[in-house]
Amino acid sequence: MKTFCGRANPTTGSMEWLEEGEDYDYHQEIARSRYADMLHDKDRNVKYYQGIRAAVSRVKERGEKAIVLDIGTGTGLLSMMAASAGADFCYAIEVFKPMANAAVKIVEKNGFSDKIKVINKHSTEVTVGPEGDMQCRANILVTELFDTELIGEGALPTYEHAHKYLVQEGCEAVPHRATVYVQLVESKRMWSWKKLFPVRVEAEDGEKILVPPSEMENCPGVPSVCDIQLNQMPSSDFTTLSDVVTMFSVDFSKPVQSASTYYRVHLEPVKSGKAQIVLSWWDIDMDPSGMINCTMAPYWVKPTSALQWRDHWMQCVYFLPNEEPVLQGEKLYLTACRDEYSVWYNLQKARGGENKADEEEHKADVCVESPVCRCRAHLLWNRPRFGELNDQNRTRQYIKSLRKVLKTDSVCLCISDGSLLPVLAHYLGAKQVQYFFFKANHLEDKIKIIEARPELLKPSHLEDKKISVLMGEPFFTTSLLPWHNLYFWYARTAVSTHLASNVTVLPQSASLHVMIVEFQDLWRIRSPCGICEGFDVQTMDDMIKDSLNFRESKEAEPHPLWEYPCKSLSDPQEVLTFDFTKTVPQHCLSTEGSVNLLRKGKSHGAVLWMEYHLAADISVSTGLMQMSNEKGNCEWNPHCKQAVYFFSSVIESEILSDPTAVTYAINFDTKTGEIAMDFKL
Numbered sequence: 001m002k003t004f005c006g007r008a009n010p011t012t013g014s015m016e017w018l019e020e021g022e023d024y025d026y027h028q029e030i031a032r033s034r035y036a037d038m039l040h041d042k043d044r045n046v047k048y049y050q051g052i053r054a055a056v057s058r059v060k061e062r063g064e065k066a067i068v069l070d071i072g073t074g075t076g077l078l079s080m081m082a083a084s085a086g087a088d089f090c091y092a093i094e095v096f097k098p099m100a101n102a103a104v105k106i107v108e109k110n111g112f113s114d115k116i117k118v119i120n121k122h123s124t125e126v127t128v129g130p131e132g133d134m135q136c137r138a139n140i141l142v143t144e145l146f147d148t149e150l151i152g153e154g155a156l157p158t159y160e161h162a163h164k165y166l167v168q169e170g171c172e173a174v175p176h177r178a179t180v181y182v183q184l185v186e187s188k189r190m191w192s193w194k195k196l197f198p199v200r201v202e203a204e205d206g207e208k209i210l211v212p213p214s215e216m217e218n219c220p221g222v223p224s225v226c227d228i229q230l231n232q233m234p235s236s237d238f239t240t241l242s243d244v245v246t247m248f249s250v251d252f253s254k255p256v257q258s259a260s261t262y263y264r265v266h267l268e269p270v271k272s273g274k275a276q277i278v279l280s281w282w283d284i285d286m287d288p289s290g291m292i293n294c295t296m297a298p299y300w301v302k303p304t305s306a307l308q309w310r311d312h313w314m315q316c317v318y319f320l321p322n323e324e325p326v327l328q329g330e331k332l333y334l335t336a337c338r339d340e341y342s343v344w345y346n347l348q349k350a351r352g353g354e355n356k357a358d359e360e361e362h363k364a365d366v367c368v369e370s371p372v373c374r375c376r377a378h379l380l381w382n383r384p385r386f387g388e389l390n391d392q393n394r395t396r397q398y399i400k401s402l403r404k405v406l407k408t409d410s411v412c413l414c415i416s417d418g419s420l421l422p423v424l425a426h427y428l429g430a431k432q433v434q435y436f437f438f439k440a441n442h443l444e445d446k447i448k449i450i451e452a453r454p455e456l457l458k459p460s461h462l463e464d465k466k467i468s469v470l471m472g473e474p475f476f477t478t479s480l481l482p483w484h485n486l487y488f489w490y491a492r493t494a495v496s497t498h499l500a501s502n503v504t505v506l507p508q509s510a511s512l513h514v515m516i517v518e519f520q521d522l523w524r525i526r527s528p529c530g531i532c533e534g535f536d537v538q539t540m541d542d543m544i545k546d547s548l549n550f551r552e553s554k555e556a557e558p559h560p561l562w563e564y565p566c567k568s569l570s571d572p573q574e575v576l577t578f579d580f581t582k583t584v585p586q587h588c589l590s591t592e593g594s595v596n597l598l599r600k601g602k603s604h605g606a607v608l609w610m611e612y613h614l615a616a617d618i619s620v621s622t623g624l625m626q627m628s629n630e631k632g633n634c635e636w637n638p639h640c641k642q643a644v645y646f647f648s649s650v651i652e653s654e655i656l657s658d659p660t661a662v663t664y665a666i667n668f669d670t671k672t673g674e675i676a677m678d679f680k681l
């Protein structure tokens with residue numbers, strides 16, 4: 001069997017469908033999966049085990065046999081816990097074939113083959129009866145089907161079906177219940193991920209303000225969840241306007257309904273401010289009494305308890321449809337709407353007294369449809385991109401550089417996706433700007449979009465003029481790794497014949513930088529687990545390792561490092577430069593060298609990022625923003641993902657003595673636009 005995988009080609013900037021062998025998808029899935037992270041989640045594992053033991057005891061105390069249904073068994077971990085706790089039999093369901101195979105091996109290795117039957121099916125396909133997958137309905141239902149939004153992985157329909165067809169009435173469920181919590185906040189930083197703020201441009205003839213069009217102002221945005229490591233959001237970046245409120249709960253031991261519905265709570269702001277964001281997280285009670293609780297609450301909610309780091313469950317940021325000024329003590333209603341897989345929020349002001357009619361009126365207000373972007377900007381720009389465009393410091397660098405290079409008779413061509421550069425260039429006095437327009441600012445006749453690929457550009461597109469300023473941020477929506485934005489260089493090469501002999505290219509060059517780091521936590525996602533709560537899960541470790549090694553050279557992975565603290569062990573080092581004033585060379589760009597380690601620590605990996613040199617003395621970094629202090633703490637660009645290359649030998653603790661330097665070999669293949677790298681400790 002062949003699979004087709006969509007991947008952006010950094011030399012053309014467009015998506016291509018590559019034929020890959022059957023194994024490719026599977027290896028990607030395993031290598032980038034969260035299984036390792038889940039196995040390292042001690043807090044989760046301990047509490048599941050406690051909850052499972054308690055549920056098995058309750059069933060046994062009733063004099064019944066304990067028959068367990070484990071939906072989404074993964075490695076088989078929760079079934080093995082149940083079997084060890086004395087369950088009579090476990091049905092372990094797993095839809096993903098490679099995982100079901102792994103579960104069989106792991107169960108066998110741990111000696112539970114007679115107690116656990118692994119069934120490679122989606123739970124809704126499982127049959128019950130003498131000839132069926134399960135002999136009888138189960139009386140204990142164990143699952144771990146939750147994502148950061150709780151229901152995004154389809155927990156509700158799965159539970160609904162299981163209660164109808166697979167478990168007995170009055171069954172025990174682990175977890176017993178889940179509760180979703182919310183807190184209303186004002187946060188310019190997070191709000192900047194949804195709205196385009198007005199952009200101020202100091203031009204020769206006074207200040208000009210670029211305003212977003214009204215359809216964009218009122219656009220509800222997109223329904224996809226915004227999940228982040230909220231614990232990395234400093235308290236100075238938001239103001240809490242309400243207490244933490246319980247939004248809704250789901251009791252997993254009773255029939256569950258997955259149909260769309262809404263929940264509403266009464267809310268009184270503890271502070272006046274602008275209601276913009278609903279922060280949300282959940283907890284699960286493993287037992288009915290609520291004594292065994294596993295929570296995703298962020299640091300300011302329970303400051304005394306130790307936080308468990310995990311990446312498979314984080315916290316959610318929801319954007320209200322519009323910013324709403326609220327007063328301390330005022331009566332508000334917060335509504336959570338949900339369908340089978342996602343949640344969205346609405347805020348309403350209570351009008352006068354709380355009578356029946358008022359209630360009814362509010363119900364009518366409830367928006368039952370999930371947010372759908374009408375302005376199209378939310379389809380073009382993801383949330384970090386909105387944040388980037390709203391970053392005034394960054395914009396200032398571009399304005400300063402444009403001012404240096406623009407002349408009144410400049411003919412500009414901009415190559416970047418959804419960029420504001422053409423508008424800035426126009427405001428700064430360029431006569432003619434190609435590629436982009438912005439209705440709200442009445443620039444239709446000043447800025448022209450060319451709907452052609454760079455290699456198909458014709459003189460007529462440019463009204464037979466030559467380009468005097470070629471600009472880009474550069475930013476392309478298809479870029480995954482930092483160097484994929486080098487598509488700008490390929491596009492620049494493609495339009496070479498249209499450039500004036502004295503053309504200015506902005507940025508004039510780019511450079512690739514590398515730094516060796518020790519991660520506080522991120523290393524866990526690539527670290528083998530070995531024994532998990534007494535169960536040997538090495539088979540899983542081996543599988544992940546195999547998949548990571550599937551490609552001859554390991555690949556760097558994109559991670560937004562502002563969410564994943566690390567300490568620098570070396571100085572940042574420039575390793576390659578890309579000269580945009582010239583065309584892309586035919587030959588590869590390679591470099592070799594070494595990075596000295598200045599601080600003690602575990603070299604978990606190398607971080608790589610790009611810096612763009614806009615004009616003389618003006619650069620923007622998509623990676624490190626601040627040189628680290630003596631302790632090596634780093635500040636990363638909050639809008640970009642950096643590339644992380646993990647050193648598996650260190651993560652797997654094979655290297656015992658501290659190295660003093662790391663050597664590297666880095667190769668930019670100009671034919672493919674990809675960077676291959678190798679590091680040695």
Ligand code: SAH
Binds near residue numbers: 076077093122145
């Ligand atoms: N139970 C394991 C793994 C949890 S990850 C643990 O706690 O460590 C969730 C797993 O459930 C994934 O492997 C996924 O493939 C599987 N899954 C999700 N929904 C399912 C369903 N309805 N039926 C069968 N498997 C499902």
